[in-house]
Amino acid sequence: MSYETAKAAFAEWGVDTDAALDRLKTIPISMHCWQGDDVVGFEQKSGSSGGGIQATGNHPGRARTPDELRADLEFAYAMIPGKHRLNLHAMYLDTNENPDRDEIEYRHFAPWIDWAKGQGIGLDFNPTFFAHAKADDNLTLSHPDQGIRDFWIEHGKRSRDISARMGAALGTACVNNIWVPDGYKDTPIDRMSARARLEGSLDAMLAAPQDKAQMLDAVESKLFGIGVEACTVGSHEFYMGYAIRKGTLLCLDMGHFHPTENVADKLSSVALSLDEILLHVSRPMRWDSDHVILLNDDILQMAQELVSADLLDRTHIGLDFFDATISRTAAWVIGTRNMQKALLRALLMPLDALKTAETALDYTTRLTVTEEFKDMPFGAIWNEFARREDVPDGQALLKELEHYQKSVSGRN
Numbered sequence: 541m542s543y544e545t546a547k548a549a550f551a552e553w554g555v556d557t558d559a560a561l562d563r564l565k566t567i568p569i570s571m572h573c574w575q576g577d578d579v580v581g582f583e584q585k586s587g588s589s590g591g592g593i594q595a596t597g598n599h600p601g602r603a604r605t606p607d608e609l610r611a612d613l614e615f616a617y618a619m620i621p622g623k624h625r626l627n628l629h630a631m632y633l634d635t636n637e638n639p640d641r642d643e644i645e646y647r648h649f650a651p652w653i654d655w656a657k658g659q660g661i662g663l664d665f666n667p668t669f670f671a672h673a674k675a676d677d678n679l680t681l682s683h684p685d686q687g688i689r690d691f692w693i694e695h696g697k698r699s700r701d702i703s704a705r706m707g708a709a710l711g712t713a714c715v716n717n718i719w720v721p722d723g724y725k726d727t728p729i730d731r732m733s734a735r736a737r738l739e740g741s742l743d744a745m746l747a748a749p750q751d752k753a754q755m756l757d758a759v760e761s762k763l764f765g766i767g768v769e770a771c772t773v774g775s776h777e778f779y780m781g782y783a784i785r786k787g788t789l790l791c792l793d794m795g796h797f798h799p800t801e802n803v804a805d806k807l808s809s810v811a812l813s814l815d816e817i818l819l820h821v822s823r824p825m826r827w828d829s830d831h832v833i834l835l836n837d838d839i840l841q842m843a844q845e846l847v848s849a850d851l852l853d854r855t856h857i858g859l860d861f862f863d864a865t866i867s868r869t870a871a872w873v874i875g876t877r878n879m880q881k882a883l884l885r886a887l888l889m890p891l892d893a894l895k896t897a898e899t900a901l902d903y904t905t906r907l908t909v910t911e912e913f914k915d916m917p918f919g920a921i922w923n924e925f926a927r928r929e930d931v932p933d934g935q936a937l938l939k940e941l942e943h944y945q946k947s948v949s950g951r952n
């Protein structure tokens with residue numbers, strides 16, 4: 541279907557497709573560096589991610605160096621309409637030095653900042669509280685040993701300083717997201733002390749004020765992880781309370797709740813108590829499995845809430861998935877485009893008319909319209925977006941993805 545025909549179909553419902561495309565273009569997605577190398581990072585040590593997270597699969601083409609990762613990212617960005625961001629983890633430093641986590645400095649990330657400047661993209665950041673000998677017990681900021689806590693507090697402080705300098709250098713606030721794996725495989729006796737220690741460590745880490753124009757603190761909760769089935773110290777309630785009391789962002793990861801919970805439903809609730817929100821858009825399958833996000837109901841509902849509740853300006857959309865059984869670059873491209881497609885569908889809904897029907901308790905109209913809209917030609921509007929943004933679609937996209945994958949498949 542031509543764009544003009546599709547545009548007319550939406551116009552009949554009072555929806556302006558050009559306005560939707562203009563808006564979509566301005567929504568940055570923070571693409572996570574760790575999809576490119578199975579959450580391994582570039583520290584001078586071997587080892588896997590730990591902390592209850594795991595990429596499975598050994599598809600050829602894993603980025604082994606920062607240069608390879610940047611090349612892969614450049615390709616992925618070229619396949620994705622619009623301008624986006626990169627979400628870096630501290631263990632992706634780019635340096636010949638070998639600093640421990642409590643020794644990292646801005647200069648260890650300088651090549652990333654230069655590259656981001658050249659690409660015209662913003663950076664986000666994460667301290668890495670896993671894949672390290674001092675995190676082997678799955679206890680970091682809540683560890684009973686003050687020395688271990690201090691080590692991780694120092695890592696967190698340095699990450700905040702690095703984030704602030706990244707934000708200043710790039711002219712866009714860097715979201716520094718704190719996720720720790722802390723928890724217990726079996727039922728703990730003293731949850732309270734563990735949570736009090738986590739709170740104390742966070743307070744110490746976040747004590748130094750930072751300019752919000754340069755960096756924003758975020759905290760990420762979790763229900764459970766592999767190896768920490770009985771109790772996660774940084775639970776949802778823990779961090780929700782913490783974020784509200786301390787004025788940080790709250791990160792909602794879609795894989796970090798009970799499987800039947802609707803994470804989209806949480807947005808409006810937390811938004812009444814928080815200034816800003818961070819999302820880790822992900823797809824759990826039976827557990828926090830971090831599958832590549834699909835254009836499924838969960839994502840569509842998330843996007844619709846962002847638009848309907850007018851939360852786009854105070855929500856930072858980050859992605860969090862890692863699949864090593866398929867082309868890693870294709871995973872980035874498909875997942876990021878799906879987030880955009882979900883946002884586009886939300887922007888193309890006749891939300892005012894639906895809200896009017898709902899306020900009038902006319903749920904019949906609400907259901908009729910939302911179901912009729914499932915047959916609307918969203919695809920033609922997306923195709924137009926890709927055309928305007930000069931990125932391939934359909935078979936041309938498939939070809940590009942295959943071609944690039946072939947070019948990296950010799951890496952081993």
Ligand code: RNT
Binds near residue numbers: 574579629
């Ligand atoms: C883990 C969290 C966390 C990580 C990244 C790598 O369950 O979701 O966000 O995936 O920090």
Ligand code: ZN
Binds near residue numbers: 719760
């Ligand atoms: Zn996450």
